[in-house]
Structures are given as structure tokens and as C-alpha cells.
Amino acid sequence: MKVSRVAIAVDVSFEAPGEFEALQEMTFLNKSEIYLVHIFQTTTYTFGFPLSEAALVYPIQHERMRIAESVQKQLKMIGDKNIPKTFAGKIHYQCLFHDNPKKAFCEFIDTHHIDLVLVSSREKRGLFESSFAQFVAGHSKANMIILKHKVSEP
Numbered sequence: 001m002k003v004s005r006v007a008i009a010v011d012v013s014f015e016a017p018g019e020f021e022a023l024q025e026m027t028f029l030n031k032s033e034i035y036l037v038h039i040f041q042t043t044t045y046t047f048g049f050p051l052s053e054a055a056l057v058y059p060i061q062h063e064r065m066r067i068a069e070s071v072q073k074q075l076k077m078i079g080d081k082n083i084p085k086t087f088a089g090k091i092h093y094q095c096l097f098h099d100n101p102k103k104a105f106c107e108f109i110d111t112h113h114i115d116l117v118l119v120s121s122r123e124k125r126g127l128f129e130s131s132f133a134q135f136v137a138g139h140s141k142a143n144m145i146i147l148k149h150k151v152s153e154p
Contacts (some may be wrong), residue, residue, distance in 0.1 A: 004115055008119075009120070020081075032089045033107075034089060035094055036092070039101035040059070040064075040067060041098070041099065070146045116143050120146050
């Protein structure tokens with residue numbers, strides 16, 4: 001399997017221990033271009049009518065650079081911890097802002113011509129492991145690997 005571009009969906013707000021350890025064994029990715037991607041969900045608050053009259057999108061624009069820098073640092077730590085030392089490809093750290101993270105990730109996949117998508121999943125919901133994984137599988141042409149993370153029960 002020749003894989004040149006890989007997108008890995010990462011939720012930096014919830015990183016489970018060992019969530020991406022499986023990457024260390026995926027030697028077929030050694031010369032790939034890997035994108036670690038986090039999508040920060042935005043919220044739009046509107047005031048008055050018509051709806052376009054006044055709106056506030058959170059986070060506001062001047063906060064986004066600070067948030068993106070923080071997220072990229074977290075993504076780099078995740079990459080440093082989980083990408084094998086023998087990796088000879090290129091790694092990108094992306095923080096996107098969108099009101100619909102699932103849609104934004106699928107748009108990212110299409111825009112960057114991604115060959116393979118890796119999604120971590122924590123809860124089983126039907127055939128796929130999460131609504132995010134199910135949405136990406138249904139709205140993307142890229143091959144997909146689901147990294148199943150088992151949540152230990154008390």
C-alpha cells in the first residue's frame with residue numbers, strides 16, 4: 001500500500017493515554033506526509049433580525065492565533081510521542097476553526113488530496129466507532145483506519 005498523504009483527526013481536548021500508540025507500528029507511513037488535525041468548533045451568536053445584521057463568532061478572530069499556537073504545540077507533543085523515530089516523512093500540525101468539525105475535516109481531506117485517514121474512537125455506536133468516524137467514512141473518498149481506543153470501565 002503506497003500512502004503519500006495521511007490525515008489524523010486529533011481531539012486535543014480529550015487525549016486518552018495510549019490513544020495513538022498504534023502509529024508506532026505503522027511502518028508503511030514512514031515516508032508519508034502526515035497532517036495532525038484538530039478542529040476547534042466555533043459558535044455563532046446572532047443579535048437582532050435579520051440574522052446577518054449582527055453576529056459574534058466565538059472564538060473571536062484575535063483569539064484564534066493564540067488558540068492555534070496552543071493546539072499546534074499539543075499536536076506536536078502527540079506527534080513526538082507517537083510517530084516512530086524512524087519516520088522519514090514530513091509532519092504538519094493544523095488547527096482549523098469551523099462550526100461543523102466533521103464537515104471541516106472532510107473538506108480538509110478533499111482539499112489536501114489525502115490518501116488515508118486515521119480516526120481515533122472511544123465509544124462504539126453501530127458499525128463504525130463514533131458519529132465522527134461514520135460521517136468521515138460517508139463523506140470522504142479516502143481510505144480510513146479507525147484506531148479503536150478501549151475505555152476502561154471502573
